[in-house]
Amino acid sequence: MTDLAWLTVAEAAELLRGRKLSPVEYTKALIDRVERHDGQLNAFLRFTPEIALEDARRAEAEISRGAWRGPLHGVPYALKDIIDYAGLPTTGHSKILKDNVAAADAPVAAKLKAAGGVFMGKLSTHEFAFGGPSFDLPWPPARNPWNRDHFCGGSSSGAGAATAAGFVPAAIGSDTGGSVRNPASMCGVSGMKPTYGLVSRRGVFPLAFSLDHVGPLTRSVRDNALVLDLIAGHDPLDPGSSPRAGGGCAAELDRGVKGLRIGVIRHFYARDMQADPEMAAGIEAAVEKLAGLGAQVREIQTAPLGEYNACNRIILTGEAFAIHEKWLQERPQDYGALTRERLLTAAFVRAADYVNATRLRRKLADSFHALFSGIDVAVTASSMDPPCRIDDAKAIEYTYGRQARAPFNVTGGPALSVPVGFSKAGLPLAMQIVGKPFSEALVYRVAQAYEQAAGWVARHPA
């Protein structure tokens, strides 16, 4: 049998459903892998093998009596540690919340439980999904499985590292300015920021209410669609939740890209910011590949990247400061330095600046969505640079803002990071595929066609 660490959710589901693989055997193999390797990667902030084995035994009993629940039944997964799992602390990777035990499951966790998933634990994050990578917190930062001296992205750092390292085939992260897609890009996995409101944010510690999204990280595009189908759906107790039901993404995957119209937002990575040459070459090669598969590719223009990023950051920091103000007043020393400095950017931002940023957000979103009358999806860069060394504070600072992810938190539509190859140093390269709101199925369809043609999904870290 294939190494169990590299099974996709879809492959595992087929084996588990057919009783060719035991959920307990599968879970034990991944537990063993985490125990052998996570000491070097720090993907897990709280590893819970006892819960995993209990879930796996329950799944095994249910599948044995023919009560298969679906593609996640008996499959291990993990959650970023800002997502509530009843009975366990939700720490946000912060001293401030280290004893914050969740009373109930977040809806996203409850849905994965109901799907029969095997819970492996809580994953490292940048502190409060914002400040990192940091070495002055109660837990160390996660590292990149492709080279553990390098940054694995964030803030859903552990989610990127754990999926890339073969610890779990699926993890759930959150994304306010790019925090699912950044670790996906840097770890060579797929990461989806779905449409705002498609996945409930309730029980997920907020960074910025109007920009927060919850989404999956997986090694394959198909798995990503399968997991999003499971976690999407209306939550009447989340004020931002869409009334749309969600789901149906996996069913559309294999329809190919022939005739689809793809717009390339090249100015983001060629003019507004200049991407690293290897990153730019990887994206251009992927665009050529999509054209070769029959897509109609043309360049499109939107507002400058700097306008989107400034809009995102003013809204994000304003909302985040409101959440953290009391702790910043009473116990500022309990934050990591990077988080504190990033939060403090909003200390003296005027109310008018925040409101103007939200007014510009509407204009940016409206004009961006109007582009979709002439295209089906857009592609552009995710990170401008391959992962830098995790201990190089200057490189971290330089590359932190060099990204094209925040625009799609501003516009609110789906944005998926997918691998497009590797640098000469063996580090992952990536691009984004972006859609209009609620067009996740189309975004996945393009990603699936590319993934199948490119074959990067078969490559794993040593």
Place this chain on the structure above:
Amino acid sequence: MKDDLTLEQVRSMAAEIGLTHLTDSHLQELLRATRVARARRAALPVATLRPADEPAHVFRPDDGQ
């Protein structure tokens, strides 16, 4: 707001909004953070806004249906 803020000015401004427990090191962070915030504000094309341009998220009362 002036561009040449000093640590003492920032300390005073911070105190006005209740940030009274910041150390000198924290205040240096606040000084840098404030400069970053100003640069972001300058990057926003606010001159393109017309008076009737509404915020992205507006209040919608729930009619209970």
